[in-house]
Amino acid sequence: MSTLQLAPELTIYTVAELHPQWLAWLGETATPGTESAALDISAVNQVDAAGLQLLLSLKHMAMASGLQLHLLGSSNVLETGLAALGLGGVMGGVMGGMMGRAQVGEPVAAGASA
Numbered sequence: 477m478s479t480l481q482l483a484p485e486l487t488i489y490t491v492a493e494l495h496p497q498w499l500a501w502l503g504e505t506a507t508p509g510t511e512s513a514a515l516d517i518s519a520v521n522q523v524d525a526a527g528l529q530l531l532l533s534l535k536h537m538a539m540a541s542g543l544q545l546h547l548l549g550s551s552n553v554l555e556t557g558l559a560a561l562g563l564g565g566v567m568g569g570v571m572g573g574m575m576g577r578a579q580v581g582e583p584v585a586a587g588a589s590a
Contacts, residue, residue: 478505479514479548486520486527486554498534506541513538518549523557532563 480501483494505513515534531554538545 477512477514477546478510479516480505481516482520482531484519485522486531487522487524488526491526491530495530498530499537502534502537502541502543506538506543510543512544512546514546514548516548517551517554520551520554523551523554525557525561528554528557528561528563 478501480498483490486494515531535545
């Protein structure tokens with residue numbers, strides 16, 4: 477299963493750089509016969525609304541390609557960011573249900589802002 481390691485910083489300062497990388501990964505991964513892939517979120521220690529938007533966009537593009545994404549690891553910062561924008565149910569609901577949480581890991585660095 478192909479795995480995309482998410483960068484530690486998913487913010488407005490990094491989304492322009494990450495977007496084409498994620499699209500390339502999705503293009504290479506979403507091939508006929510491939511039903512699932514994984515996102516390793518364990519390194520995420522800084523996130524803002526732009527980063528969350530990019531992550532949700534990736535999920536929607538994957539679904540449109542018939543690819544189910546699974547989350548690997550855990551990021552308290554990511555979960556806190558989703559909750560701060562009223563998207564707390566997305567991690568446990570849309571992402572957890574449609575993307576699937578494959579593994580729960582250690583909390584990410586304390587003190588990072590959401």
